[in-house]
Amino acid sequence: MENLELSAPESESLENSGDPLSAPESESLENSANPLSGINANELSKRAQKRLLKKQKWLQYKPIKRAKEKEKLKKKREEARLKCIKLGPSRKELKHHKMALSSCKIRVALDFSFDHLMKEKDLHKCINQFNHCYSINRKCENPLQFYVTNFNGKAKELMSKHNGYRNWDVNIHEESYLGLFNKDELIYLTSDSDNVVTTLEESKVYIIGALVDHNSQKGLTLKIAKEQNIGHARLPIDEFIEMKTRRVLTIDHVFGIIVNVACCGMCWRESFLKVIPQRKGIVPKNDTDIEPTNEPKIHSTDSSTEPNILH
Ligand SMILES: C[S@@+](CC[C@H](N)C(=O)[O-])C[C@H]1O[C@@H](n2cnc3c(N)ncnc32)[C@H](O)[C@@H]1O
Numbered sequence: 001m002e003n004l005e006l007s008a009p010e011s012e013s014l015e016n017s018g019d020p021l022s023a024p025e026s027e028s029l030e031n032s033a034n035p036l037s038g039i040n041a042n043e044l045s046k047r048a049q050k051r052l053l054k055k056q057k058w059l060q061y062k063p064i065k066r067a068k069e070k071e072k073l074k075k076k077r078e079e080a081r082l083k084c085i086k087l088g089p090s091r092k093e094l095k096h097h098k099m100a101l102s103s104c105k106i107r108v109a110l111d112f113s114f115d116h117l118m119k120e121k122d123l124h125k126c127i128n129q130f131n132h133c134y135s136i137n138r139k140c141e142n143p144l145q146f147y148v149t150n151f152n153g154k155a156k157e158l159m160s161k162h163n164g165y166r167n168w169d170v171n172i173h174e175e176s177y178l179g180l181f182n183k184d185e186l187i188y189l190t191s192d193s194d195n196v197v198t199t200l201e202e203s204k205v206y207i208i209g210a211l212v213d214h215n216s217q218k219g220l221t222l223k224i225a226k227e228q229n230i231g232h233a234r235l236p237i238d239e240f241i242e243m244k245t246r247r248v249l250t251i252d253h254v255f256g257i258i259v260n261v262a263c264c265g266m267c268w269r270e271s272f273l274k275v276i277p278q279r280k281g282i283v284p285k286n287d288t289d290i291e292p293t294n295e296p297k298i299h300s301t302d303s304s305t306e307p308n309i310l311h
Pocket residue numbers: 188189190191207208209210211212213215216217218219220221222233234235237247248249250251254
């Protein structure tokens with residue numbers, strides 16, 4: 001039985017990195033239990049061995065990276081303090097940014113029912129995007145009413161590594177949004193819908209698919225919304241900006257856009273320009289085409305359709 005000898009080269013390269021932070025970390029690494037020890041290398045394919053090496057390298061580097069990030073943030077805060085620049089709400093201020101106290105009653109729910117369709121790497125990305133959504137909402141003076149639904153699979157397992165997430169100011173539910181809300185309140189946000197969200201309404205719950213799929217599951221959320229017989233709509237991207245790439249946005253971008261419009265008094269166009277990365281080739285549509293108000297002026301062409309959604 002042969003155990004993988006993985007640690008020597010990694011800790012060596014870390015020690016030689018000349019980083020003042022690396023010394024204590026590498027010490028603690030030597031002392032820390034190797035989570036990958038005891039694995040029989042003979043039983044593993046070359047590919048699996050490579051993957052293990054990579055994983056251990058990451059496990060060793062992770063605390064160093066975190067310490068570097070912490071140090072960088074500390075420096076940035078200090079610089080901002082000296083220049084009297086406000087970086088964002090303080091911890092004390094954040095304590096008052098509670099959903100229950102918020103004047104914003106718009107409801108957004110992440111749908112975590114897609115764990116089985118994601119590779120581990122994409123599931124991690126998905127969790128990171130959820131964390132980012134939480135951070136966006138928390139920093140908002142008047143956060144929106146944030147729900148997480150169908151949170152019962154691998155995503156929940158991964159999140160349990162984040163100590164304290166259960167104390168977050170988010171309504172986390174194992175059950176589906178179908179059991180939590182009335183069907184007529186639900187609008188599944190999906191880039192594949194022909195309907196367009198115009199004004200965000202308190203009487204609706206806007207669902208975002210917690211899915212990182214690199215376009216491999218095209219049309220999936222629209223199909224689900226149709227099968228479940230619930231409303232669906234896309235964001236009004238084409239109505240306000242030109243975009244060179246696909247209109248499929250990431251979970252946190254969709255969430256950030258909605259927070260800006262629902263809670264920060266931005267109009268759609270302003271929010272799109274703020275949130276969607278420049279690499280997507282975005283330009284605002286001609287100003288004269290758009291009414292410069294907070295409420296996008298898009299009206300349903302059919303009076304029998306639901307208000308605030310263009311069909
Ligand atoms: C990366 S996308 C997943 C795309 C996936 N193929 C699908 O069928 O929805 C993540 C989620 O963001 C939301 N989303 C992304 N772009 C959107 C858009 N242009 N309009 C409305 N919702 C959008 C949808 O809820 C979507 O499920």
